[in-house]
Each structure stands twice: as structure tokens, then as C-alpha cells.
Amino acid sequence: MISPTSTFFTATISLLLLSSLTLRAHGQTTSAEPKMISSAWLAGWHTANATPTFDLNNISWSKYTDLYFSFALPTVDTSVLTLDGSNGEVLPSFVEQAHSNGVNAHVSVGGWGGSIYFSTAVGSAENRTQFVKAITDFAANYSLDGINFDWEYPNHQGIGCNVVNADDTDNFLAFLQELRADPVGANLTLSAATALTPFFDSNGIALTNVSAFADIFDFITVMNYDVWGSWNTGVGPNAPLNDSCAAKANQQGSAVSAVTAWYTAGMPVEKIVLGVPSYGHSFSVNQTSAFVSTSTIELAAYPAFNTTDFPLGDSWDTAATEPDACGLLENNGGVYDFWSLIENGYLDAEGNFTSAFPHRFDECSQTPYLYIEDSELMISFDNAESFTAKGNFITDYGLAGFAIWEAGGDYNDILLDAIRSAVGLEDDC
Ligand SMILES: *[C@@H]1O[C@H](CO)[C@@H](O)[C@H](O)[C@H]1NC(C)=O
Ligand SMILES: *[C@@H]1O[C@H](CO)[C@@H](O)[C@H](O)[C@H]1NC(C)=O
Ligand SMILES: *[C@@H]1O[C@H](CO)[C@@H](O)[C@H](O)[C@H]1NC(C)=O
Ligand SMILES: *[C@@H]1O[C@H](CO)[C@@H](O)[C@H](O)[C@H]1NC(C)=O
Ligand SMILES: *[C@@H]1O[C@H](CO)[C@@H](O)[C@H](O)[C@H]1NC(C)=O
Ligand SMILES: *[C@@H]1O[C@H](CO)[C@@H](O)[C@H](O)[C@H]1NC(C)=O
Ligand SMILES: *[C@@H]1O[C@H](CO)[C@@H](O)[C@H](O)[C@H]1NC(C)=O
Ligand SMILES: *[C@@H]1O[C@H](CO)[C@@H](O)[C@H](O)[C@H]1NC(C)=O
Numbered sequence: 408m409i410s411p412t413s414t415f416f417t418a419t420i421s422l423l424l425l426s427s428l429t430l431r432a433h434g435q436t437t438s439a440e441p442k443m444i445s446s447a448w449l450a451g452w453h454t455a456n457a458t459p460t461f462d463l464n465n466i467s468w469s470k471y472t473d474l475y476f477s478f479a480l481p482t483v484d485t486s487v488l489t490l491d492g493s494n495g496e497v498l499p500s501f502v503e504q505a506h507s508n509g510v511n512a513h514v515s516v517g518g519w520g521g522s523i524y525f526s527t528a529v530g531s532a533e534n535r536t537q538f539v540k541a542i543t544d545f546a547a548n549y550s551l552d553g554i555n556f557d558w559e560y561p562n563h564q565g566i567g568c569n570v571v572n573a574d575d576t577d578n579f580l581a582f583l584q585e586l587r588a589d590p591v592g593a594n595l596t597l598s599a600a601t602a603l604t605p606f607f608d609s610n611g612i613a614l615t616n617v618s619a620f621a622d623i624f625d626f627i628t629v630m631n632y633d634v635w636g637s638w639n640t641g642v643g644p645n646a647p648l649n650d651s652c653a654a655k656a657n658q659q660g661s662a663v664s665a666v667t668a669w670y671t672a673g674m675p676v677e678k679i680v681l682g683v684p685s686y687g688h689s690f691s692v693n694q695t696s697a698f699v700s701t702s703t704i705e706l707a708a709y710p711a712f713n714t715t716d717f718p719l720g721d722s723w724d725t726a727a728t729e730p731d732a733c734g735l736l737e738n739n740g741g742v743y744d745f746w747s748l749i750e751n752g753y754l755d756a757e758g759n760f761t762s763a764f765p766h767r768f769d770e771c772s773q774t775p776y777l778y779i780e781d782s783e784l785m786i787s788f789d790n791a792e793s794f795t796a797k798g799n800f801i802t803d804y805g806l807a808g809f810a811i812w813e814a815g816g817d818y819n820d821i822l823l824d825a826i827r828s829a830v831g832l833e834d835d836c
């Protein structure tokens with residue numbers, strides 16, 4: 408995982424809050440406040456042949472301003488984008504229904520498993536021209552409003568078999584500039600799904616000046632999730648709101664650190680959309696480790712988990728028997744979508760804790776945790792309370808809005824309604 412060195416960022420927090428509040432107080436008062444972005448990614452592979460499916464009929468269209476169909480993948484041939492693995496047949500209907508509901512239809516390009524050939528696609532002047540054509544032809548063919556570039560990550564290995572080049576970030580910028588100069592590209596909403604830290608320069612160091620990217624992108628969606636998972640040694644928050652209030656060893660990045668890092672490097676707060684998860688991570692934790700002591704049901708913070716036992720999550724989880732995009736077997740993912748926490752009875756039908764399962768809410772990261780004693784599972788996830796906290800943060804810092812990975816993870820819009828309400832969007836349904 409990519410994590411910032413938090414001391415530096417902590418120092419700039421109050422500066423950030425102050426400037427964003429100042430900005431809001433002075434307001435761009437001549438026109439109405441820009442509309443808050445209420446968005447989510449739609450995982451194409453869950454629209455069919457999944458249990459349960461989450462298809463176009465499941466989408467609460469009227470509650471979104473933007474949706475990102477996921478994913479189109481760059482391929483070994485720079486001139487070709489593929490929708491393989493994402494049930495691409497549904498894309499024309501997705502765009503049609505989005506437009507009839509006044510929702511901007513984007514396609515997200517790349518993703519964790521789809522970033523293998525990004526580096527080659529932008530790797531030379533000739534390839535960039537070819538890739539611009541691939542993107543603009545694709546966008547025109549499907550009548551898209553926008554493209555969301557989800558390269559995980561420029562000059563930083565992601566899944567393990569991505570092509571990586573020291574010049575990735577410079578090449579990405581040159582490609583984006585060429586895309587913007589194209590008549591079709593000029594008309595598209597361009598965004599990037601990013602890590603918590605700005606793109607890496609040729610030395611592998613996060614950029615301290617992203618203003619050239621800020622000039623191109625309409626917004627970035629900062630993926631503040633998978634901050635803690637089975638790759639750590641303790642159970643921590645999947646999507647911490649804050650970490651500067653946590654012990655040093657537990658500062659792995661957060662919404663606060665990410666917004667500070669991007670803003671300090673020159674990304675205006677009003678171009679930062681906070682990525683928020685509708686899922687959590689599970690860990691195998693024995694009862695000795697799970698509780699503060701044997702005489703209480705108070706859950707321990709950051710307990711060690713069994714690093715040789717990777718529990719399978721819900722029916723959407725990736726099992727250890729399924730090869731990843733590199734063709735390798737990984738551990739079970741351990742992911743529980745919010746709907747599955749309710750369907751398993753770990754939370755009640757309103758998404759609240761029940762007395763049947765020990766739980767805690769971590770104040771610093773604003774994260775709920777659950778413990779299932781029978782299966783010795785500890786789960787860190789997000790609920791209405793943590794989504795409300797994130798929504799309040801978006802409002803207080805003057806961010807552009809939120810983006811949920813993924814639309815299908817929710818249950819009866821409990822999470823979506825909570826964050827919409829916190830960012831001041833009416834329930835117009
Ligand atoms: C989608 O809607 C169907 C029909 O109402 C429902 O059975 C299914 O559980 C929904 N999918 C999700 C992921 O909520
Ligand atoms: C350009 O793209 C082709 C595939 O279309 C690839 O084989 C080649 O390596 C790329 N060039 C660079 C410099 O990445
Ligand atoms: C254009 O869209 C149609 C579906 O409307 C699809 O069948 C076709 O493969 C697409 N072509 C390209 C080049 O993406
Ligand atoms: C630009 O977008 C507008 C609105 O989506 C559309 O009407 C127009 O045809 C587009 N122009 C080009 C060159 O694609
Ligand atoms: C950041 O980069 C831009 C060019 O992309 C330059 O104009 C600007 O002066 C730089 N800002 C700082 C603080 O170095
Ligand atoms: C984050 O934590 C720091 C240090 O405790 C605190 O000063 C700051 O107000 C917190 N920010 C948010 C948004 O919670
Ligand atoms: C409980 O788990 C911890 C951390 O994985 C481990 O060190 C300890 O040996 C375990 N205790 C028992 C009784 O299995
Ligand atoms: C960890 O899990 C493995 C596999 O279930 C088990 O054999 C082992 O005893 C566990 N270790 C601890 C310390 O609990």
C-alpha cells in the first residue's frame with residue numbers, strides 16, 4: 408500500500424481547513440454553488456452471473472449525478488480497449504438509462520486488475536496518439552460523458568505484473584494533454600481514480616506539484632479504502648477518515664492525509680472527490696487477541712490476526728482458487744459488502760449493531776468494527792455513522808463530492824442516504 412509520511416501532512420491540516428473555509432466564506436458568490444458530485448462505480452461483472460446480481464434495475468438513479476461503469480481495460484495492443492470480464496453488453500443500456508435519468512455516464516479505465524498495459528499505452532508519442540484515438544472512439548461509440556482513469560499505479564507496481572516505467576507519470580500527463588487537445592477529448596469529463604498520495608515521479612517520489620494535472624482533470628476520485636487489509640499485521644480501518652490522531656504505527660493514510668497531500672501539491676479542494684467504500688475487510692482473530700481482557704466484551708484496537716488463515720468473505724469475494732489478472736493464486740479476499748453484513752445478521756435490517764455481536768466504533772478513524780466469536784472473525788467496515796462523518800468532512804473541507812466503490816455494496820441505500828444527507832443533498836426520490 409502507498410502511505411504518506413504523516414508528520415508532514417499533519418502540520419498542514421489546520422492550514423488546509425482554514426483555507427478551504429476561507430474559500431467557502433468568500434464563496435464564488437456570483438453563481439449558484441456547484442452541484443455536489445454524488446457518484447459510484449458500477450462493477451460490470453456484478454450485473455450478470457453474480458450471486459446476487461446488481462444490475463441496472465438495482466441502481467437508485469435519481470440519487471446520483473455521475474456513475475462510472477467499470478472497467479474498460481487497455482490491452483497489449485494500444486489501439487484496443489476491452490470490456491472483457493465486465494459484461495460490456497450492458498454498457499449501451501447503462502448509458503441510455505443514465506441519460507434518461509440526467510446522470511453523467513462515465514467509463515472507468517483500468518482498475519486493480521486492469522492496469523497491466525497502461526504504461527505501454529502511454530509509453531511513446533506514437534502510442535499516446537493511438538491511445539487517444541482508442542479512448543475517443545470508445546467514448547464517441549458509447550456516447551459517454553466522461554472517462555475515469557484508474558491506473559493503479561503510474562511508476563508503482565500494483566497487482567504484481569503491470570508494466571512499470573520510470574517515466575509513467577510524465578507520459579500520462581503528455582497523453583492527457585493530447586487527449587484534451589482532441590475535439591472529442593475536449594468535450595469529455597476527465598477524472599482519475601487515485602491513491603492517497605499524488606502520482607510518483609521518475610524517482611518514485613510523490614509529486615509535490617500536480618498543477619499540470621489539475622489543469623486537465625475535472626476532478627480526481629481519491630480511493631480512500633483498502634488502507635488496511637490482510638497485507639498488514641494488525642486489524643485496522645479499511646477506510647480511515649483520519650489517522651493523524653492514531654498512534655504513529657497506525658498511521659497508514661486517511662481521507663485527511665490524502666486530501667492534504669493532494670491539496671498541498673496543488674489540486675484544488677473543489678476538484679477532489681472522496682472515494683468511500685460500501686464494503687469491509689475481515690480478519691481471523693482468536694478470542695484472546697480480540698478482547699481487551701477475558702472479563703469483557705470490549706474489543707481490542709489493532710489486534711494481531713492469524714497471518715496464515717485468510718477467511719473467505721461474502722458471495723462476491725474472490726476466492727483463493729480463482730487466478731488473478733496476472734494468472735496467480737492469491738489468498739481469499741476476505742471482503743464483506745455492506746449488504747452481506749445485514750444478510751448474515753451481523754447487523755440489523757437498518758444496518759445497526761446488535762447485541763449479538765461485540766462491536767466498537769473507533770473515534771480517530773471513525774470506523775465501526777464487529778467481532779463474530781463463533782468464526783473468530785473481526786471485520787472493519789463502514790456504516791451510516793462513518794458515512795455521515797465522511798460526508799461532514801466533504802462539506803467542511805469544500806470537496807467536490809463522493810464516489811462509492813461500489814454502487815452494489817449498499818443495502819436499501821443506507822450508506823448512500825447517510826452520505827447524501829451529510830453533504831446536503833435532498834432526498835428527491
Ligand atoms: C438487486 O435487485 C434484486 C431484485 O430486487 C434483488 O434480489 C438483489 O438482491 C439486488 N441486488 C443487490 C446486490 O442488492
Ligand atoms: C507501444 O505499444 C505497443 C503495443 O501497441 C507495445 O508493444 C510497445 O511496447 C509500446 N511502446 C512503448 C515504448 O511502451
Ligand atoms: C461500439 O458499440 C457497440 C455497441 O453499441 C459495440 O458492439 C461495438 O463493439 C463498439 N465498438 C467499439 C470499437 O468499441
Ligand atoms: C460535446 O458534448 C455535447 C453535450 O454532451 C454534445 O452535444 C456535442 O455533440 C459534443 N461535441 C463533440 C465534438 O463531441
Ligand atoms: C507547478 O507547475 C506549474 C507548471 O505545471 C508551474 O507553472 C508552477 O509554477 C509550479 N508551481 C510551483 C509552486 O512550483
Ligand atoms: C484529525 O486529527 C487531528 C489530530 O488529532 C485533529 O486535529 C483534526 O481535527 C482531525 N481532523 C478531522 C477531520 O477529524
Ligand atoms: C492468538 O492469536 C495471536 C495472534 O495471532 C497468537 O500470537 C496467539 O498465539 C493466539 N493464541 C492462541 C491461544 O491461539
Ligand atoms: C492460524 O490458522 C491456521 C489455519 O487455520 C491454524 O492451523 C493455526 O493454528 C492458527 N494459528 C494461531 C496462532 O492461531
Ligand SMILES: *[C@@H]1O[C@H](CO)[C@@H](O)[C@H](O)[C@H]1NC(C)=O
Nearest residue numbers: 757758759791792821822825
Ligand atoms: C439505526 O440506523 C439508522 C441509520 O441507518 C439510524 O438513523 C438509527 O438511529 C439507528 N437506530 C438506532 C437504535 O441506533
